[in-house]
Amino acid sequence: MEETSLLCLLSRLTVSPSSSQFFEGDFVSLSCEEDDSSAGWTLRRNTSTENRTKCDQWGKSAASSCTIIVYPSDSGVYWCESREGPISNMVNLTVTGGSVILQSPVLPVMEGDDVTLLCKTKTTPSNLPAAFYKDGSLIRKQPTGHMTIQHVSRSDEGLYKCDISGHGESPSSWITVTGKPTTTVMPFTSGPTPSPDLPSLQIAFRVVLHLVVFCPYFICTLLVVSLFRHRAKGNYLCASNLATQPEQGLDDEYDDVITDVTTEHHF
Secondary structure, eight states, X not given: OHHHHHHHTTEEEEEXXXXXXXXXXXXXXXXXXXXXXXXXXXXXXXXXSOEEEEGGGTSEEETTEEEEEOOGGGOEEEEEEOTTSOBOOOEXXXXXXXXXXXXXXXXXXXXXXXXXXXXXXXXXXTTSOEEEEETTEEEEEETTSEEEEOSOOGGGOEEEEEEETTTEEOOOEEEOEEOOOOOOOOOOOSSOOOOTTHHHHHHHHHHHHHHHHHHHHHHHHHHHHHHHHHHHHHHHHHHHHHHHHHHHHHHHHHHHXXXXXXXXXXX
C-alpha cells in the first residue's frame, strides 16, 4: 500500500485547456507529468462504452501525452497508469453537444484559494449574464457570466452548474476541495538536541553555582572571626604578664631589704 501511494505521486494528469467541461469538437490535450520516466506511464480512460482503453485507441499518442478532438462519447474518467500498476489522479471530463458549459477547475482546489467559475456559450461572447447553482440551489446571478469563490473551504465542495437565459443550462461538474498540506518546521540548532531533563540540569547548575559563590565567602568570614579572636586572646595574655612582672620585682627588692636589716642587727 505504501509503495502504491508513493508511485501515485510520481505522475499527475493535466488537461489543457484546464476545464472539466468541453463543447463537442473542442481540441483537448492530456499529459502525464511524470517524475520517473522509467515507470512507463500510459494514458487510459473509462467511458460509457470503453474500459481501461489506451490513448492510441481513441486519440493521438506522443510519449506520455495524448491529444483528441472530443465528442459526447468521450465523456468519462481519465488517468495515467504505469507498467507496475499504480495510477495518477483521476480526471472526470464532460463533453456536451449543447450550447452552454461551465468552466470549472479540473483538478482538486486547495483550501483557502480563490476559484473562478465561468459560464460560456459556444457561439456568443462569454460575458453574458448567468446564474450559478450548487447542489441544485441558486447561489447568485452574475451580470458578467463569471463567479469567484474567495477562500474556498470544505463546505464549498459540491456539484456546480450554470444557466444563461435564452441559451440553456450547462452540465454539472463536481468541485473537490482539499486541505492544505501540513509541514513541520524543525528549529535550526548548531549543537546537540536538548535533553528532556534540561530544566532539572538547570536547577542543579544554579544550586552548584550558589554553593561555589557562597562557600568562599562563608569560609573567609570564619577565618576573619577566628583570627580576630586569636589576636584578642593574645593581647589579653600580654597585658596580664606585664601587670604581674612589676609586682614580682617589688617582692624581690623587699626581700633584699629585710635581709640587709637582719644582717646589720646581728653585727
